[in-house]
Amino acid sequence: MSTLRKITTLTRKLDAFEIELEKRNTRVPKTFHASSYVNCVRQQAYGLLGYTPDEGKTVNPGWKRDAAFGESLHGVIQQRLIDSEMVIQLPNFDYEAATRFLARLAGKLSPAVEVPLNEWVLTPERLEELKRYRLGGRVDGILKGTDKPLVLEIKTVAGKYFSPNYHKYYLDKLYHFESQCQIYLHFLELERAVILVINRDNSSFDEYMVTYDSLFVSRELERLEGSAGQVMRMQLPEPEPSRGPCNFCDWRKQCPASETEKNNGGYKHV
Numbered sequence: 001m002s003t004l005r006k007i008t009t010l011t012r013k014l015d016a017f018e019i020e021l022e023k024r025n026t027r028v029p030k031t032f033h034a035s036s037y038v039n040c041v042r043q044q045a046y047g048l049l050g051y052t053p054d055e056g057k058t059v060n061p062g063w064k065r066d067a068a069f070g071e072s073l074h075g076v077i078q079q080r081l082i083d084s085e086m087v088i089q090l091p092n093f094d095y096e097a098a099t100r101f102l103a104r105l106a107g108k109l110s111p112a113v114e115v116p117l118n119e120w121v122l123t124p125e126r127l128e129e130l131k132r133y134r135l136g137g138r139v140d141g142i143l144k145g146t147d148k149p150l151v152l153e154i155k156t157v158a159g160k161y162f163s164p165n166y167h168k169y170y171l172d173k174l175y176h177f178e179s180q181c182q183i184y185l186h187f188l189e190l191e192r193a194v195i196l197v198i199n200r201d202n203s204s205f206d207e208y209m210v211t212y213d214s215l216f217v218s219r220e221l222e223r224l225e226g227s228a229g230q231v232m233r234m235q236l237p238e239p240e241p242s243r244g245p246c247n248f249c250d251w252r253k254q255c256p257a258s259e260t261e262k263n264n265g266g267y268k269h270v
């Protein structure tokens with residue numbers, strides 16, 4: 001007869017540890033981030049201005065593990081790209097030097113290693129812009145082997161949701177991935193980017209090509225410039241509510257607009 005019985009002791013301890021980790025990892029961001037600048041600027045300004053997140057903010061241990069799992073998978077794929085010499089991660093485009101450097105690091109790059117935007121070789125004009133817009137980001141790598149270098153952006157997604165069947169979610173994700181690449185293309189002054197999407201459910205890939213859209217970038221940077229100025233003056237920008245970001249916002253209770261998003265029909269740009 002089996003003596004097997006289901007228990008939850010270890011699970012509860014792991015969940016509690018995840019919540020403890022979340023408390024320990026709280027840090028004040030210094031810049032708007034390329035991965036989320038198209039979201040509500042007020043949400044990011046709360047963080048930049050050091051506002052304390054809502055009391056009793058829900059931490060879902062499962063989501064946290066999911067994110068950590070995604071980051072590890074990201075690191076594995078990035079390592080494969082480095083080992084196969086398809087990608088460089090150094091802040092210059094000297095492929096030979098990059099390859100020699102990466103060979104020395106082989107096996108030590110875990111999990112993902114990304115190069116902050118301001119550590120790449122940028123023109124003085126672009127560096128000045130980064131400061132003006134108070135913008136930061138981390139570039140996964142530059143792909144070589146084509147006539148012109150391509151920005152690489154790696155994303156891990158929950159495959160069951162990242163499908164055209166989940167229309168709004170899918171388009172929203174793609175829009176955010178593309179927006180992030182547009183910023184990298186602008187600052188690195190390159191024409192195209194590849195988004196490599198990894199399905200967490202079965203480790204399969206999807207690829208998307210992004211072409212630089214100067215009009216989109218100028219419009220978004222103009223919007224950020226105003227918000228960056230307000231943050232410098234210690235002011236909060238106007239809320240830009242939409243269902244996805246508001247649902248997960250750490251400042252829902254403090255934000256005057258958090259309730260209105262419920263009736264606005266969903267994601268703002270699809």
Ligand code: SF4
Nearest residue numbers: 040239241246249255
């Ligand atoms: S609750 Fe919504 S509108 Fe308010 S700061 Fe957060 S994301 Fe922006």
